[in-house]
Amino acid sequence: MRAFLRFKNSLSLAFVAFFATTSLVSSEIADFTAFDVNLTLALLRKDQKIEVVVRDQVTDGCWTKSNAAKTAVEKNLIIAGYENIVPADDNAFFTIEVSALGYDTGGNNCAVYVSLRAISGEADRYYMNDHEVMAINLREQFSSSTLLTGPKSDMTSRINDTLYEKSDELIVAINAARNSLRKKISDTTISEQKKNGLLSAFSLD
Numbered sequence: 001m002r003a004f005l006r007f008k009n010s011l012s013l014a015f016v017a018f019f020a021t022t023s024l025v026s027s028e029i030a031d032f033t034a035f036d037v038n039l040t041l042a043l044l045r046k047d048q049k050i051e052v053v054v055r056d057q058v059t060d061g062c063w064t065k066s067n068a069a070k071t072a073v074e075k076n077l078i079i080a081g082y083e084n085i086v087p088a089d090d091n092a093f094f095t096i097e098v099s100a101l102g103y104d105t106g107g108n109n110c111a112v113y114v115s116l117r118a119i120s121g122e123a124d125r126y127y128m129n130d131h132e133v134m135a136i137n138l139r140e141q142f143s144s145s146t147l148l149t150g151p152k153s154d155m156t157s158r159i160n161d162t163l164y165e166k167s168d169e170l171i172v173a174i175n176a177a178r179n180s181l182r183k184k185i186s187d188t189t190i191s192e193q194k195k196n197g198l199l200s201a202f203s204l205d
Helices: 002-019 066-079 152-186 192-201
Strands: 051-058 094-106 109-128 131-151
Touching (some): 051 066, 066 094, 094 152, 109 152
């Protein structure tokens, strides 16, 4: 937890240091955005601890292999370079939640709502009776969902394939955020030294 807080604070301080004299830092820096870019995604480290959790709320045999979806999503993350997959009790502070909610609608057909969310735990400071209080709040960084309907016979494979595709969407969103941040830093009017320093500091060069 302390390492996570140090990392987040160092990011905020670096942005303030580089852009304090400009209007480029978003007023929402406390929410971890700048340049209208989600910094949590843009600066997600390859060694970041990530947990993948399954929320199975499907009944009537419409999803019989939920663990296969978890394995597929974890494999996709590893292929993308995010290899530090950890158990749910390891204080990852970055969770990918794969979930499905559905049931048999009759005639051996199913309706299942499928979603994948990325959720981060971020530290916020509050002041209470002149005392600073630190709290970890959960924030949704990415979400994609869809409704599947059709025969029960192939619903499990359709759910798992859909969740795998949504993990692709997440990986693309992370890369898009990184590319957007890199471009916006490069396009600023600050000195080349500051640009290069910031790009290097956050491995965007």
